[in-house]
Amino acid sequence: DTEVTQTPKHLVMGMTNKKSLKCEQHMGHRAMYWYKQKAKKPPELMFVYSYEKLSINESVPSRFSPECPNSSLLNLHLHALQPEDSALYLCASSHSFGGLVDTQYFGPGTRLTVL
Amino acid sequence: GEDVEQSLFLSVREGDSSVINCTYTDSSSTYLYWYKQEPGAGLQLLTYIFSNMDMKQDQRLTVLLNKKDKHLSLRIADTQTGDSAIYFCAENNNAGNMLTFGGGTRLMVKP
Numbered sequence: 701d702t703e704v705t706q707t708p709k710h711l712v713m714g715m716t717n718k719k720s721l722k723c724e725q726h727m728g729h730r731a732m733y734w735y736k737q738k739a740k741k742p743p744e745l746m747f748v749y750s751y752e753k754l755s756i757n758e759s760v761p762s763r764f765s766p767e768c769p770n771s772s773l774l775n776l777h778l779h780a781l782q783p784e785d786s787a788l789y790l791c792a793s794s795h796s797f798g799g800l801v802d803t804q805y806f807g808p809g810t811r812l813t814v815l
Numbered sequence: 816g817e818d819v820e821q822s823l824f825l826s827v828r829e830g831d832s833s834v835i836n837c838t839y840t841d842s843s844s845t846y847l848y849w850y851k852q853e854p855g856a857g858l859q860l861l862t863y864i865f866s867n868m869d870m871k872q873d874q875r876l877t878v879l880l881n882k883k884d885k886h887l888s889l890r891i892a893d894t895q896t897g898d899s900a901i902y903f904c905a906e907n908n909n910a911g912n913m914l915t916f917g918g919g920t921r922l923m924v925k926p
Binding site for chain 2: 806
């Protein structure tokens with residue numbers, strides 16, 4: 701099973717709302733990732749968690765707040781977003797990060813629209 | 816820095832072979848990947864090749880790697896309309912597990 705699940709599939713929010721994106725994997729992977737993908741562009745890395753600790757933050761604005769409550773779950777908390785934050789948000793996981801080269805498996809994404 | 820480039824668009828007829836090309840600059844790349852993305856969906860891992868290999872075949876997919884020229888290609892035999900999607904190549908080097916993606920090639924398959 702190489703499945704990464706993400707909820708919700710679609711999300712529409714106003715600029716004053718607070719919402720969360722969720723990602724889950726049950727492959728025993730210890731590295732999890734958040735990517736942002738704008739239309740017709742490749743995914744851009746936002747955050748990397750390794751063993752439930754934040755390893756990489758690619759200078760993401762603080763209105764995006766990641767959380768890794770356990771090894772299977774990854775959340776992205778959203779607050780005071782801007783319309784330009786509208787994008788497809790992809791979660792990925794891999795066996796490890798930082799030591800071994802390992803394949804990343806992606807979820808189906810959450811399509812976020814900020815009004 | 817690292818750079819991965821792909822052509823933007825490829826159009827083929829159903830039943831023909833498709834060849835999607837990718838060039839990269841990082842000579843320390845250890846794994847190279849092909850991902851497929853259908854409209855509105857996430858990235859599906861199609862195949863990958865380790866840098867000490869020249870070729871990998873998996874059913875209709877053939878990956879060729881020319882490490883000297885830093886050129887990667889994906890050949891899809893007997894292309895079907897369901898193969899219409901955007902195809903991303905990506906490299907991964909052993910400085911951590913960071914992927915560098917190409918810009919994606921949109922494959923259109925005409926019936």
